[in-house]
Amino acid sequence: MPDHAQGRFVERRLPTEEARELLALVREIAAREIAPRAAEEEAEGRFPRELFTLLSASNLLGLPYDSVYGGGDQPYTVYLQVLEELAAARLTVALGVSVHSLSCHALAEFGSEEQRAAHLPAMLGGGLLGAYCLSEPSSGSDAAALRTRAVRDGGQWVLDGTKAWITHGGIADFYTVLARTGEDGPKGITAFLVPGDAPGLSAAAPERKMGMRGSPTAQVHLDGVRLPDARRIGAEGQGFAIALAALDSGRLGIAACSVGLAQAALDTAVAYARERRQFGRPIADFQGLRFLLADMATRIEAGRALYLEAARLRDEGRPFTKQAAMAKLFCSDAAMRVTTDAVQVLGGYGYTADFPVERFLREAKMLQIVEGTNQIQRVVIARHLAGPESRRQG
Structure with a gap:
């Protein structure tokens, strides 16, 4: 990731010093262990199991769950920002953490005390996936x-x-x-x-x-x-019912991953626009491209605000199904648009594997499909607004 990308973390809303230290740890792991290997391993189709072992050892695989069972006791507003940071480094890792959290949800929320005590510690912090x-x-x-x-x-x-x-x-x-x-x-x-x-x-x-x-x-x-x-x-x-409850939370994970991927694409596009010169000056000086970058940044900030608001409702124990569907819909659509525009900023270079934006574009498409397609998200949102669809009788 470009060095200037770190600036986007300055204004994050983190509730405690512990959360700030947590994000600093995640950024360090992402910069040192995850991002440098991403392009090569994705091209080879290599799953980085050792990175998940590292994340588990660093207590990062059970962040939103109870510390009694090995979790991190973190609110979703913090956990999702961790996912965003991981996604900016490599989507495979962030999505893997989100899916792992999703797979723990049923037992953590609906299991008996005996079941949680027997299985959750290994699932949350014992290196399991x-x-x-x-x-x-x-x-x-x-x-x-x-x-x-x-x-x-x-x-x-x-x-x-x-x-x-x-x-x-x-x-x-x-x-x-x-x-x-x-x-x-x-x-x-x-x-x-x-x-x-x-x-x-x-x-x-x-x-x-x-x-x-x-x-x-x-x-x-x-x-x-x-x-x-x-x-x-x-x-x-x-x-x-258990599955739907898990999917509400999982959709927030996809929203955060989408914002992280989009942010990585914007960071790459901005760095390139500052360095690439045409007609004697950086292409970042041209108004058409500056407006394109502005629109990309606006979509990212709007998506981040949307998923954090949904997470806040979840943390407060309030209904958030509609907001989770909105966040997943908007953020994944934004990721698709931002990554497409990033390829355009880089021009021919953006269409080559020498730069990461072509990979970002291919990855963004998946985010519009997983955890319920974006058409299904619209069904969920409309149901909350207008009620269930009427059925013609006779």
Whole structure:
């Protein structure tokens, strides 16, 4: 990242000295360990598992969770700014942290005291990496139509089915899996905590993606996976509600990642515009380009304010579903626009792999799709404004 990029952190709103020290630590790790390797490892499709081991050892994988179980006791307003900082260095790392946090949510918020004590310390600070299994080949946006089934067999459950588009699929140490235990629709779904080495669990070859090549995304197959009832999270039939609660928080993670990626693109564009000379002066002197940079910066600041406001509502225990959907929608759309404009600022160089903005552009597209497409975010927002859609009868 350009040196001047650090200036954007001066005005961050951090509630405590501990939070300020935390952000300083994250910036140091990002600059020393993450950013220098990003381009090479993404080009090679290499997942940086050792960086997640480092983040876990630095107590950065469980920031929004209770310190009793190894978490960081940080509010979401701080945790999301950590994600933004990581995303500015490398999106694969930030998205991985967000997905890991998402995969811990069900147990942390809905598990029993015995379950949390047994599993959360290793999940939050023991070097483990999680994955979240909701989507399936035939149920993406319509998540309540999932077909993976869990059937009781005495004191155990037997899980069969296939999950799709799973970040960390095949490399995760544990999977939070949503499976059907009852009737069709959302009321028949239950959540389970599945060990990554469970017999009968396997993963397909990673998907070949246009971006985020260092982050493995794969189908996960469950073929007669047996779990004790102690691995069921929450009540039978509560799984869909658990999943939606996790997705509200996960969408804020994607919003913060989007802002971090967009900020990295803007930083690169500004540095280039200051150095590149045409007609005897830096191209940053030309009004057309200056206005383009101004619009990019405005979108980033607006997105940051939007995700922080949603996080503040969450921290206060107030409803934030609508605001989370707005933040995910606006920030990921902003990331797509900003990265596209960054390529334009660099001209032909922006279209080459010698500069990072072409990678930023490919990565930004993914952010408009994950954790619910932006079309689904509009459905969520409209439902809060106008109520559920009417159904024609007869």
